[in-house]
Amino acid sequence: MPAGTLYRGREGMWSWVAHRVTGVLIFFFLFVHVLDTALVRVSPEAYDKVVATYKTPIVACLEYGLVAAILFHALNGLRIIAVDFWAKGPRYQKQMLWTVVGVWVVLMVGALYPVLGHAVRELFGS
């Protein structure tokens, strides 16, 4: 570790870094998502056309990444609230982070088929 840095590594710092990165990514997607949804006020065709890109295999992978970012940000956000408001939160922050990672892995495995299933069928036939 370089001298004179505030960054301490380990679970505390890296969960903070991941929370920032996922938060910024989600926020940028949110701009795009409000804009594409606004096309329902332009015409049904315009909306259906742009939603069609959401159904392509490549964007399906991006959606899986979006789900990954949102689930981590949501679960780690609950951990942050526990650290802030639960008297024993700071003492168990590491255990809570590994709980978050565990729940995240389970949910990501669960999201595999619903989010990517149609892309697999499109690529390799049903």
Place this chain on the structure above:
Amino acid sequence: MSAETSSAAAIGEVEGASLYDTDHPAPLIEAPRKRTKKTPKSTRTNFELYGWMFMRLSGIVLVVLVLGHLLIQLVLDGGVSKIGFAFVAGRWASPFWQIWDLAMLWLAMLHGANGLRTVINDYAQRDNTRFWLKMLLYTATVFTVLLGTLVIFTFDPNMR
């Protein structure tokens, strides 16, 4: 009691004679951070506290709203392949889902904008850069929130 009186008497003997009198007044020491006419008006508020609290409260609500949204849009009933104009029209026919989406839009945009404000404050070191990045952020946020609100309230399922 006797110890106190004797020590007080001792002080009286040694330090009792004052260096100052009416012809030699003691120097006036101003109170630290004394407010004068030149002091700018205090701009301190509890804004950051409210912002901190808002992140946690909106975060809890957003966990429910956004994960429910993902479940409906990406998992249930064929996932993303069912989404289209007709699907949107069907959901926004109900005030429940209109309010759901409206609350999600406002809370997520404000939560995200406040988060990005923190990130800009942390990493943009030059005053000008920080100012303009935040102006860009606020402009984009206001535009997006108003556009989204307008779309939810003026949606017309029979436009074609």
